[in-house]
Amino acid sequence: MQDDYFSLMQKLAPDLAQQIERRALVLERIDALQPVGRRMLATRLNLPEREVRTVAALLKERGLVELDAAGMTLTPEAGEILPAARRFSRDLRGLTKLETALSKLLDVPKVYVTAGDFDQDPHVLHEVGRIAAGRLRSFLQSGSTLAVTGGQTIHEVAQALTVGSSMNVMVVPARGGIGRALETQANTIASEIAKRLGGHHRLMHLPDQLDAQAMAEMRKLSEVTETLELLQRADVVLYGIGRADDMAKKRQLPQEVLSDVLRKGAVAEAYGCYFDAEGNVVFSASTVAHDLGKLKPNCAMLAVAAGKCKAEAIRAVMKSRPQAMLVTDEGAARAMLDMK
Numbered sequence: 001m002q003d004d005y006f007s008l009m010q011k012l013a014p015d016l017a018q019q020i021e022r023r024a025l026v027l028e029r030i031d032a033l034q035p036v037g038r039r040m041l042a043t044r045l046n047l048p049e050r051e052v053r054t055v056a057a058l059l060k061e062r063g064l065v066e067l068d069a070a071g072m073t074l075t076p077e078a079g080e081i082l083p084a085a086r087r088f089s090r091d092l093r094g095l096t097k098l099e100t101a102l103s104k105l106l107d108v109p110k111v112y113v114t115a116g117d118f119d120q121d122p123h124v125l126h127e128v129g130r131i132a133a134g135r136l137r138s139f140l141q142s143g144s145t146l147a148v149t150g151g152q153t154i155h156e157v158a159q160a161l162t163v164g165s166s167m168n169v170m171v172v173p174a175r176g177g178i179g180r181a182l183e184t185q186a187n188t189i190a191s192e193i194a195k196r197l198g199g200h201h202r203l204m205h206l207p208d209q210l211d212a213q214a215m216a217e218m219r220k221l222s223e224v225t226e227t228l229e230l231l232q233r234a235d236v237v238l239y240g241i242g243r244a245d246d247m248a249k250k251r252q253l254p255q256e257v258l259s260d261v262l263r264k265g266a267v268a269e270a271y272g273c274y275f276d277a278e279g280n281v282v283f284s285a286s287t288v289a290h291d292l293g294k295l296k297p298n299c300a301m302l303a304v305a306a307g308k309c310k311a312e313a314i315r316a317v318m319k320s321r322p323q324a325m326l327v328t329d330e331g332a333a334r335a336m337l338d339m340k
Contacts, residue, residue, distance in 0.1 A: 010059050017092055024089035025084055025115075026055045027064065027074065032130060035071035058333035090115075098333050102326075105337060106318040110135070110325040117331025118306035119319075124329050125306055129156025132238075132304045132327040135191035136161065139300045139324065140169050140238050141195070147174040148193060148236035149271050153304050154240050158192040172230045173204040174237060174271050191302030196285045202230060234299055236324075240303035242267025242269045251285055257260035268313035270303070270320075277312065 021172050024322035030036060037121055040058055056072060059065040064078035074082070095113050103111040105263040112131045116124040136157070138147060144199055146169055148154055171194040174187030185298050194201035240251075247269035248258045260285045274283040301323045305314050308331035318326065 021089050021092045022051075023055055023059060024085040026052065026059065027078060027085055028089070030065065030072050030231060031074055031079075031082055032126065035068070037071040041072070046121060053195055058156050067332070081101070093330075097153060097331065098330065098337075099338055102328075102333050104317065106323070106326065107316060108326045112325070112327045113308075114327075114329050115331045117308050118307050118329050119331055121224045124331075125153060126160070128304060128306045128327055128329055129153065130157075130160040130303070132157045132325075133160035133162070135165070135325060136238065136302070137164070137197070140167055142168040143168045145230050146193070146199075146231055146233050146236045147172050147237045148186060148190050149174045149237075149239040150184050151240040151242070152207045153306065154186075154189055155184045156187045157238065157304060160331060161193060161196040163196050163198070169194075169197055169199035171197070171199055171201040172234070174231060174234075174239065175204070180301055204228075204231075218334075229246040232294055233296070236300045236302060237271070238304070239271050240300045240315050241303055241310060241313050242275050243267070243310060244269050248274070248285075251256065254286060257283070268316040273320075275313075275316045275320055277316050279316055279321075281320070299324075303327070306332060308332055308335045311339060315339065 013025075023093050025045065026041070029041055033044065034324065036044075038052050041056075042052040045052065048257065057063060060067060060079075061253070064071050064075055064076055064081075087096075097116060099111045099113050101110065102113065105182055111256055112135065114124060114127040114131055116127070118124040118128070130299060144167075148171060150173070171190045177185040190201045190203070244263065244266035248266075251269075264282040266274040266282050267277050268275040269276070269285075272285050273281045274285065276282050297301045301321065303314070303317065303323055303326045304327045306329040311332045314328060314332055
């Protein structure tokens, strides 16, 4: 019945449907960024500032938005209607149907799709992170061990987590140190997520790649052994997905290794493993995370990835083992459904 209502509105009054969707979108973005100025909001929405000013004025007249020197904020009344406005906006855009179709295609029980395409608009990643952060707690319970990878996407999830009631969870990095960007290292993200969940964390005092001899020596250290054992017993894994070619270059794989990995058909990378289009691991670049493929069967895998260019990579990783959740964007979702 609801689908019929939205379809009728789009046919009889597409201009009205667009206005409602636009106002709901402005409410959502103010909620995520408040306090926020109209110019900044226009930039985040990729809309003319004049249009944002007009919508903001209408919302202010309705008592939904307050404006002061710091910027726009939502009123308590807006907070009450925001969940319904968000659902209305999503249904008008067809995102709910998109989630259902993608869930069936990928055989993933929980799929969440945010509007936009990260490849076209970098700000989309913030919303992807917000949705993933909002769902994370539902997979955790007292005594859970959560393993997290690094990277920009999971960093966004960590930053979007709100501080709530403390949870007795242990958060561990699923990878060792990679590169030089401290804020997107798995260690840093594990610490931040643990702080926001009110839980505990352990660090991985290892580079991501070690030869067998060096790894054997490091395992003699109790703090290293403890973290690795926690990782292998993880109840939940929160991770990002990348394209194999992009990630191989970022991880600076030797040219001969890169050529071999691509020759074997690698299209995706996740937690240090490279996957072909059928979800088979063709190479493991991470000494630390190589045992993630041997996790217990009921471990909940939570994937977060955005951008149309990652569509093939996401589909490949979804085939690798049962997944509990995927959070992505509209660009990647539609591209996956269009793939044969």
